[in-house]
Amino acid sequence: MPTVKSDLLHGTFDFMVLKTLHAMGPLHGYAIARRIEQISADQLAINQGTLYPALLKLQQHGWISSKWGVSSTGRRVKFYSITRGGERQLGTEEADWRRAATIVTKFFTLSKALK
């Protein structure tokens, strides 16, 4: 099964994390990583470890917040949840992404038609 190169997704990873937290509510790091992998049907070829610097960055921007809690298995874990600012950011990024996707799609259909 072909996997998606990580550099292609550079910059979209933040978006995926925000979207996941938005959809699922507060999650700990492993859960976020698994969720993203499941949604991408295991086509993402990036190390799970890269999630943590990304989470720190989102936190520094104030788009997510974190709180220590206890997981379903009783393990002490840090839960991340999206903030108001994060939701606003997600809205902007989603709109940007859709616009960009539409343009690219249009471009592909147009070049197909010209063939």
Added chain:
Amino acid sequence: MRPLIARLLALLRRRQLDDELSDEMSAHLEFSTADYVDRGMSLADARRAAGLRFGGTLQTAEAYRDRQGFPLLESLWQDMRYAVRTLRRTPLCVVTVAGTMGLGLGLVGFAFTILNAYLLKPIDLPNPHALYSFNWDTETTRRQRFRLPDYEALEPAARRFAGLAAAQDITVMQDAVSTRGLLVTGNYFELLGARPALGRLLRPDDAAARGAVAVVVLSHQTWRSRYGSDPSIVGQRILLGRQRFEVVGVTEPNAYLSGQESVSFWAPLTMASAFPGIDPWAEPDAASLVVVGRLREDVTAGSVRAWLEVWLRQRFPPPSDVAPVAVHLDSLATRIILDGKTLTLFVLIMSAFGLVLLVACANVTNLMLARGLARQTEVAVRLALGASRWRVARQLIVESLVLAVPAAATGLALIIVTARVFPAVILATFPAGVAPVENVLVPLNPDVRVMAFLSAAAVVSAVLITLAPTGRLAGMHLAHASRGDASSDARGSRLRSGLVAIQIGACALFLVGAVGLLDESSRLANPQTNLSYERVSLISIDPKVRAAVARRLASEAAVEQVAVAWKPPLMNGSLPTTRVTASATSIALNTGYTVVSPEYFPLFDIQIVRGRTFTPTEAAAGAAVAVVSEATAAALWPGLDPIGQTLDLAAVPEGRADRRLPRRRAQVIGVTEDVVNGNIFAGIDASCVYFPTDVQPLTDMSLLVRARTDDVELLRSAVTTAVKEVAPEVPFQVLPMRTLVGFALWIFQAFSVAASLLGVVGLLFAYSGTHAVVSFLVVQRTREFGVRMALGATAWRIVRGMLIETSRTAAIGLAAGLAVAAGLMRLFSSSNAILPTVGGRPFVVGAAIALIATAAGALLPLSGVARIDPAQALRTE
């Protein structure tokens, strides 16, 4: 902004954050492992798989930390702490570097402090950068002034100015002392934005009508020195010129413009008729006004100059004799106007002092190189552990920057102390009777500019002293270095020798200058002039009344002799020269000449060796006769009798029309002994021809008076009486030649002291530089020497070898230093008459002192060679 704050906050709890991350990562791996186990893997396989899926925890932690805090700053901070720890272990090195570099920084910083105070620091008035003075050059006159009608026409036309004001110089006698004042338009002080220290300044209504308001504002300096800081001065009436003026105020201490240091008072221009000199309303054709203006904020000086040029061309179209050739706008923002000439001087002085700093840096670089070698093993270990060379280089640079801090502090302390001592020394040594020096001294407190300059110089020096050690780092062989094996490195030793050569060269350069100047000042302490000038005074007075005053003075009892000359001897530069040819021998000579009245010879007690001087008739007619000096006679008529010979004069193309010699041929009537008619620094004239003149009203000449006694005051009162009789109110000055010569010598001695100081510093550096390098070499090569001694070489042989090496370095440095010194001397002696031409002595003495210092620096550590025990030295192998 937000991430920045987050990063800043993270700095405060970084350990906690580190712990949290590792906790998070281990939770992650636990969950991942559990998932894999659930899928049926063995625990070991599951752990492995989880680890693979996660990627390296170390890399993650590293990436995490890079996002957290400020990694570059933190590592710089680490470098700094490391540097401080390392340096603390070698306090002697720190003290040496801080002292050496601090001395260099202090000297160059002090030079900058002085130049800053005069050339860069804005004067103490609001927005001084908008203040300009305006004038123009004509075909015949430089810096043409304005006539009153010109100024009145300019004022309404000049919309580019926030304001324009005019001022006129005047001089009045106050208790037989000439006092300088400025007559100004009523808006003058408003335009400057000056504030009074006492009372009020002049206002427009003070200058509303001619002769209406007799008020005056005193300068702070005059108020202090002449009126003893009298607090009740405001309201008093003082006599100035022909009238009493009411003192309305005193200016603040430094509220004067460039060139107005000696102005004692300001009165309304409308009071001009109360003073001797020009009244612009009575003489509307007299160009006596200096115009200053404040530019509006939205216009540039360039556009104003262009506009003024157009305005001047329209007002004075070409046939006019004041048609503009060049228009000047001089910024009045600083104490001295910063133009091309002052900038050149600025650069020259800073270069001389900068050289001291450079030599200090060379000195310290050597120390750093030696230190670098001693620490090679440490560096090699760090490189072997994976530190990049850039990382190690950065460490070295940070170390130098840390070293630069105490150096800059030392420099600053030196500047502060010198800034206090320097004016005090000047005040204490300044010859009495010349202009009051307090007017010219400005506060020398180190300000923001000085601090910035010092910091920049310290950083540049820090980088300079790291360049060589860092450069060596690049070429370091890890394997060699970690063994501590560096003695085979020839490149490094060449570099060190080069640095020592620079120090010795600079030392020689400074010493030649210092010895040259010292020689001259000791010669000038008892100058051989053959002139008896001690009782002679120069009378400075309006040329219009000079003849009358001269005639009247001759009958004063206190006066022994009155004479005139185109140029007073001993000062005002060297003699003008002209080309003469002796008719009898056809020998041509470029000879100095002067034009004097017959009394000039007895006035200065110049002996007539043969023949006679001019008769009054010859003097009055400017007859075609000449008196020559003995040296001139010997050069033109060797073995012949000069009396009765004729001289052919080439036309003198240069010089002003009123100073051209009218004659083409002159007959020699007398021979004098050789004296100094030219500059006192140049010594006895190599040649001099005297031509006759008498007191003439218009020509620019000096009136010289010889008193019967040494008492200047007696002469002053005699001159006062004489002037009062023939030209009441005309200001004059009695300038004793003793004082003037003393002042010239003082300036010269000040130069000598400064040069000697640089010489001593250079000497110190040359000595310590050589000492450091040779001692280092001895330590470094102890093993080699041990082996050689074990093989039969004597200690003397080794010392001789080292001495030869050092001498080679010294010779190169000396040659370079002496060459530069010779080049500079030639440059200066051709362009500047202040500096005397020196012979070979300073070069020999300077080179010898530099050599002795170098030899002492080398021999002291070399004495250690004799104590090397071959057995001991070999055992360390």
